[in-house]
Amino acid sequence: xxxxxxxxxxxxxxxxxxxxxxxxxxxxxxxxxxxxxxxxxxxxxxxxxxxxxxxxxxxxxxxxxxxxxxxxxxxxxxxxxxxxxxxxxxxxxxxxxxxxxxxxxxxxxxxxxxxxxxxxxxxxxxxxxxxxxxxxxxxxxxxxxxxxxxxxxxxxxxxxxxxxxxxxxxxxxxxx
Numbered sequence: 001x002x003x004x005x006x007x008x009x010x011x012x013x014x015x016x017x018x019x020x021x022x023x024x025x026x027x028x029x030x031x032x033x034x035x036x037x038x039x040x041x042x043x044x045x046x047x048x049x050x051x052x053x054x055x056x057x058x059x060x061x062x063x064x065x066x067x068x069x070x071x072x073x074x075x076x077x078x079x080x081x082x083x084x085x086x087x088x089x090x091x092x093x094x095x096x097x098x099x100x101x102x103x104x105x106x107x108x109x110x111x112x113x114x115x116x117x118x119x120x121x122x123x124x125x126x127x128x129x130x131x132x133x134x135x136x137x138x139x140x141x142x143x144x145x146x147x148x149x150x151x152x153x154x155x156x157x158x159x160x161x162x163x164x165x166x167x168x169x170x171x172x173x174x175x176x
Contacts, residue, residue, distance in 0.1 A: 011174055033128055033129075059122055061084065062078075090112065155173075157173070158170060
């Protein structure tokens with residue numbers, strides 16, 4: 001269900017993304033996309049749009065940005081496309097009413113919240129990296145709980161070997 005992505009060995013973004021070993025904990029390699037965003041925002045947004053199949057954005061009403069780096073991509077895409085945007089935030093950041101769900105990370109646990117009461121929409125989840133899948137799975141479940149239909153997920157980097165198959169299509173720029 002995934003679109004074709006560019007592997008770590010043959011995409012110029014890999015020359016810009018910084019790998020930070022043992023962060024945020026021992027045994028985890030953190031992919032720092034900050035240098036990529038610093039000087040290449042247009043190229044990143046173009047690459048994200050190119051990762052999507054033709055016609056998908058015609059069906060999508062809203063982009064769902066996942067805290068925190070997913071906000072960057074979702075807001076830039078929403079602005080360029082003229083689409084609405086919803087936020088998935090950490091607890092206490094959105095005004096009530098909200099739905100929330102706790103989930104496991106590769107290095108701990110967290111909780112996400114979504115505002116309830118927004119009009120039902122067909123949405124595209126947007127985040128920076130798909131690792132174990134806990135965050136995106138939680139986002140998918142929360143969107144459904146809030147009455148939205150999820151068309152898929154768009155990520156800059158998919159760490160394919162760290163997660164099971166995802167229940168909706170995952171569109172990506174890079175495989176890690």
